Amino acid sequence: MTDVVITGLGATSPLGGDVPTTWEGALAGRSGVRPFDNDWVEKYDLPVHFAGQLAVPTSEVLSRPETRRMDPSAQMAIVAAREAWADAGSPEVDPDRLGAAVSSGIGGIWTLLNGWDTMKEKGANRVLPMSVPMLMPNSPVAYVSLEFGARAGAHAPVSACASGAEAIAAGFEMIQSGRADIVVAGGTEAAIHPLPIAAFAAMAALSKNNDDPQGASRPYDTSRDGFVLGEGSGIVVLESAEHAAARGARVYARLLGLGMTADAHHIAAPEPDGAGQSKAMKFALERAGVTAADISHVNAHATSTPVGDMIEARGIRGVLGSQADHVLLSATKSMTGHLLGGAGALESIFTIKALETRTAPPTINVSSPDPELQVDLVRDTPRELPAEGQLAAINNSFGFGGHNVALVFGTA
Amino acid sequence: MADKNEILAGLAEIVAEETGLDANEVALDKSFTDDLDIDSLSMMTIVTLAEEKFDVRIPDEEVKNLTTVGDAVTFIEGAQN
Numbered sequence: 001m002t003d004v005v006i007t008g009l010g011a012t013s014p015l016g017g018d019v020p021t022t023w024e025g026a027l028a029g030r031s032g033v034r035p036f037d038n039d040w041v042e043k044y045d046l047p048v049h050f051a052g053q054l055a056v057p058t059s060e061v062l063s064r065p066e067t068r069r070m071d072p073s074a075q076m077a078i079v080a081a082r083e084a085w086a087d088a089g090s091p092e093v094d095p096d097r098l099g100a101a102v103s104s105g106i107g108g109i110w111t112l113l114n115g116w117d118t119m120k121e122k123g124a125n126r127v128l129p130m131s132v133p134m135l136m137p138n139s140p141v142a143y144v145s146l147e148f149g150a151r152a153g154a155h156a157p158v159s160a161c162a163s164g165a166e167a168i169a170a171g172f173e174m175i176q177s178g179r180a181d182i183v184v185a186g187g188t189e190a191a192i193h194p195l196p197i198a199a200f201a202a203m204a205a206l207s208k209n210n211d212d213p214q215g216a217s218r219p220y221d222t223s224r225d226g227f228v229l230g231e232g233s234g235i236v237v238l239e240s241a242e243h244a245a246a247r248g249a250r251v252y253a254r255l256l257g258l259g260m261t262a263d264a265h266h267i268a269a270p271e272p273d274g275a276g277q278s279k280a281m282k283f284a285l286e287r288a289g290v291t292a293a294d295i296s297h298v299n300a301h302a303t304s305t306p307v308g309d310m311i312e313a314r315g316i317r318g319v320l321g322s323q324a325d326h327v328l329l330s331a332t333k334s335m336t337g338h339l340l341g342g343a344g345a346l347e348s349i350f351t352i353k354a355l356e357t358r359t360a361p362p363t364i365n366v367s368s369p370d371p372e373l374q375v376d377l378v379r380d381t382p383r384e385l386p387a388e389g390q391l392a393a394i395n396n397s398f399g400f401g402g403h404n405v406a407l408v409f410g411t412a
Numbered sequence: 413m414a415d416k417n418e419i420l421a422g423l424a425e426i427v428a429e430e431t432g433l434d435a436n437e438v439a440l441d442k443s444f445t446d447d448l449d450i451d452s453l454s455m456m457t458i459v460t461l462a463e464e465k466f467d468v469r470i471p472d473e474e475v476k477n478l479t480t481v482g483d484a485v486t487f488i489e490g491a492q493n
Contacts, residue, residue: 065432126464129456 008088017056052230052337105341165344230337259283263402
């Protein structure tokens with residue numbers, strides 16, 4: 001089997017406009033959540049007054065024509081992809097051996113809703129010709145493919161909040177099946193618009209802690225009351241180990257394996273016993289060729305919802321058994337909010353950085369941990385992973401619709 | 413009602429926004445495709461924005477006849493009446 005390594009990282013997130021500032025913010029335990037500085041709350045009577053908004057707007061990084069021709073979800077993906085590509089040393093690669101796999105959970109919702117507003121106000125003749133290429137959910141990966149001339153294939157598996165992780169899984173499969181030597185892979189989301197906020201709030205999925213936005217995302221805390229919407233993108237450069245070695249590329253970590261299952265239980269609620277989630281983790285360990293004893297860190301999906309967090313935590317305990325006593329658990333959504341389709345990718349980057357630096361990032365806002373939590377949660381400040389030997393870590397992502405994706409990464 | 417110079421300036425502004433070209437490059441004798449490298453989708457965007465800006469209707473079948481910036485300015489000027 002072809003080994004897959006990570007040779008480049010890129011991100012734009014509520015914590016920073018690139019990976020170094022995002023990682024630094026995470027290690028510092030900073031919150032990227034801010035109240036809205038617009039009229040949405042008054043105008044629409046929005047029940048939620050805050051979100052994890054990009055630290056550096058894409059308009060500060062991209063040219064005016066780029067921001068006009070791309071939905072914000074694609075803009076964020078391009079910003080992250082350019083960083084990742086440069087970080088990988090802008091590799092020389094046969095275009096037919098270069099792939100792209102970038103997902104969004106929601107798609108170009110700003111373009112869709114702006115287009116509808118225009119049509120209602122001014123009629124069909126004013127709807128812009130770029131509307132379709134901007135709103136289609138494969139638009140981000142199509143722009144990434146165009147950017148680097150990736151011709152081995154461009155894929156955008158959509159699975160709500162597991163989309164970014166599933167895109168990385170798709171990239172892994174492209175390399176392992178021999179279709180590509182390099183795949184630019186990750187996720188993106190730009191859904192901080194009044195409609196999705198109202199819709200998520202209508203499901204009672206969002207935290208309404210308007211008095212304390214930065215303290216609202218509190219995975220595993222007894223007072224958790226829902227997730228905080230975030231936005232941004234994470235992109236990694238996946239590469240066959242052979243290709244990376246041949247060009248002398250720096251290797252951050254290895255992607256050892258993955259597991260994917262579907263609950264087939266409910267359109268939005270997770271299976272109460274977390275069987276599908278646990279199976280995804282088990283399959284990922286098996287495919288990675290590691291055992292529970294090899295796992296030293298888990299970046300949890302943990303969105304800060306009353307039900308979801310503990311289902312996952314019990315699953316981690318169940319799959320890892322007594323090793324769960326030695327695993328450092330991080331819930332980085334406490335700082336970034338929930339990037340939906342971007343989450344699995346940004347959290348893969350956190351997992352990769354944790355392995356590279358042997359440091360687990362903190363979980364903030366947990367003042368009273370759920371008494372049921374039986375995994376060692378990293379709180380407030382980072383903690384060191386074992387200094388010696390090969391380490392492995394799991395990154396979980398789960399999506400509405402019952403999608404479960406577990407990725408297992410290993411130290412370089 | 414905009415005169416020829418005002419139409420050219422307004423059109424140049426739209427083209428510059430859409431393409432990133434300098435507005436000064438958008439001269440009457442320039443071909444949209446050959447000189448300004450504007451593809452058909454961008455051309456349709458420019459047409460939609462120009463229709464709004466000058467409050468005119470530029471039918472889809474007319475767009476293929478707008479080879480140069482001057483052609484567009486002339487058409488818009490006539491369509492205003």
